[in-house]
Amino acid sequence: MIWLFKNANYPFFRYKNLGYAISIGLTVLALGAIAVRGGLRYSIDFTGGTLVQLKFEEAVESQVLRGALSTVEGLSSSEVQRFGDPTDVVIRAQVPAGEEDEFGDRIESHLRQAPELEGRDFQVVRTEAVGPKIGEELKTQAALAILYALVLILIYVAIRFDLKFGVAAIAATLHDIVMSVGIFALFDKEISLAVVAAFLTIVGYSLNDTIVVFDRIREDLRAMRRESYATVVNAAVNQTLSRTALTSGSTLLTVLFLYFIGGPVIHDFAFALIIGIVIGTYSSIFIAAPLVVDWHRRFEEGRAPAPGARKTKAGAR
Secondary structure (H helix, E strand, O other): OOOOOOOOOOHHHHHHHHHHHHHHHHHHHHHHHHHHOOOEEOOHHHHOEEEEEEEEOOOOOOHHHHHHHHHOOOOOEEEEEEEEEEEEEEEEEEEOOOOOOHHHHHHHHHHHHHHHHHHHHEEEEEEEOOOOOHHHHHHHHHHHHHHHHHEEEEEEEEEEEEEHHHHHHHHHHHHHHHHHHHHHHHHEEEOHHHHHHHHHHHHHHHHHHHHHHHHHHHHHHHOOOOOOOOHHHHHHHHHHHHHHHHHHHHHHHHHHHHHHHHHOOHHHHHHHHHHHHHHHHHHHHHHHHHHHHHHHHHHHHHOOOOOOOOOOOOOOO
């Protein structure tokens, strides 16, 4: 299918208003999903809870442990993760506030009596309680990490190119993050530290794709001085289309393998990356590049000579 992108000359800007409308509609849907759900659903990394690390004599299936944990009284939710050796397991349990310390003993006692684990001996390696205050601090730090990343992106792109490119890059990146978070809310998935790491990865991936387009725009502005600004930007998007398709396609293929065969531990991380790759590729073409053109038309066109324009004197032939 690479022939679709060879010598591409698609009129992307003819449909830029449609692209804006789709993005605005999906963003409203994403924010609506968050509002309807009553906010995002956070893992115990942010809400607080109890962590119990167990070492079994023989490996135990994660599904068996989840089944045993499902009957623990007062347990809101739990995560089961492998920790190095197949016999080492970490249980992260979301528990009522103020009961983080006592739930470690309650979980151990319940698992020793659970029919699903009959005959499977284990020892408790460690038990830790994560209070809600620490969870709130992690929420703040995660939000600040994303905010700092956006500010640094704006500064970097504005210095390397100019302000309109920086604003367009930030708008496209914010679009990607809001859409990704909204889809997580729509599917009622938990936001964990791993998912926050995925969101930061999305920021970097989307920015990288956008900068490739911007760099080609800058080159074409020198080479195509007699063309209109919109024509130059549209040509740059088409010229980078094959690179975008190959890079995004190969990365998406890898992440799909992680999603389907990587196991539940990495499931949400891979899901966030899948969303980010698709939306980030879309935003580079239909959000970032059109915003650069609209900024130029709104704030720059008519105030300075077009690239390559020649001044003529009255009476010149």
